[in-house]
Amino acid sequence: MSLFVRSRLMKQYRARRAFYTLLAVIVVMAAFCACKKKPLTAPQQAEVYYSMLLHGQYEDFVRASYGCDSLPPDYLSQRVDLLAQHVETEQKAHGGYYRFSATGDKLLSDSTHLVYLEVVFRDSTRAQIACPMIWKGERWLMRN
Numbered sequence: 001m002s003l004f005v006r007s008r009l010m011k012q013y014r015a016r017r018a019f020y021t022l023l024a025v026i027v028v029m030a031a032f033c034a035c036k037k038k039p040l041t042a043p044q045q046a047e048v049y050y051s052m053l054l055h056g057q058y059e060d061f062v063r064a065s066y067g068c069d070s071l072p073p074d075y076l077s078q079r080v081d082l083l084a085q086h087v088e089t090e091q092k093a094h095g096g097y098y099r100f101s102a103t104g105d106k107l108l109s110d111s112t113h114l115v116y117l118e119v120v121f122r123d124s125t126r127a128q129i130a131c132p133m134i135w136k137g138e139r140w141l142m143r144n
Helices: 005-033 042-054 058-063 074-095
Strands: 097-109 112-121 126-134 138-141
Touching: 005 074, 042 058, 042 112, 042 126, 058 074, 074 097, 097 126
Parallel strands: none
Antiparallel strands: 097 112, 112 126, 126 138
């Protein structure tokens, strides 16, 4: 085999190897990007938090507030107790909560949303509340 033919074959081999390596990198990157979970929107996250309230997960609901990670344990437990009392009051007045659903939202800044939730009580009474949300880290938190 002549030197010219051999060098040409080597160039073709290197080109194919580079092409397949690049193709493999693209496939791996596409798989990685497809698996990355998108964060919930502010209205979706507000519905998740209020469903915690609906299911009696009061401590989780309180911890979903911005700044709660730095609260003293005693104050946190007081907020949980106060929330449980509020839910009990609503239970007596309207038969309790039935459903929370986001009806709209308003972007206040890059990291702040105002989410409007419709509250439906067990006695068919309806109310609308505004839930301010703030983007912290990789999720939306309620701002009190």
